[in-house]
Amino acid sequence: MEGRFIRREGRFRAYVEVNGKVKTAHVHDPGRLTELLVRGATVLVRPHIGSSRKTELYMVATLANNCWVLVDSALHVKLAEEAIRRGVVRELRGYEVVRKEVKYGDGRLDLLLKSAEGVEALVEVKGCTLSVGEIALFPDAPTLRGKRHLKELAKAVRDGYEGYVLFLVARCEARELRPNYEVDPGFAEALKEAFRAGVKPLAYKVVLKEGEVNVTEPIPVKLEPPRFQSSP
């Protein structure tokens, strides 16, 4: 159901007005979402089923530019998995998902794949909710973890794996994805370095409509900062 965003409290909790009543909602996406979650914004929430829930609702998406932007980041790995299985991700056709949340190096990577030829690939999935005009930017907040994931992927490539970063872009107006130099220059550099090491960045759109979420078509990833962005 649709509601009106009131405010966020901490990372996980938000207050949302639905049918004239203010209710609490869980926000899974821990990013800033500052330009999305503004007072009065239209949001999509669902009942929060299960025992010992501390919020009444669960926030699924928020409306921006007349399109739903998925903020339920718990879905990203599942969406990626399904997209890979169905052959939507062209670069990964013929790969099957072997394991999820794979321990590697100092942390975890989202997916371990294996191609028909026996090639193993590690994939880190990243959800992208920020865009300026037609350019999707990642991340929307500085992310040490993101940098570490990229370093681990680069290491995986040295160890003989294929390495992928799969950005799932939740903005319908986006036509390309770039690292967000202004918010996290370190991530941008790490992405370039990972790319040089052989890690392949991919970006695909994720579309929510009529109660369904799907990974759809790819958009190009560009490693240089957009022209309008000033680099210090």
Place this chain on the structure above:
DNA sequence: CTTAATTATTGACCCGGCAT
């Protein structure tokens, strides 16, 4: 009685913000 399948429990992790 052994093995498989289902269910319950545990622990790690997500990551920005606030307190120390």
Place this chain on the structure above:
DNA sequence: ATGCCGGGTCAATAATTAAG
């Protein structure tokens, strides 16, 4: 600069039940 907090999910492990 470091550590903990928060609500929830998922993989892995443990415990229970069902099937052979």
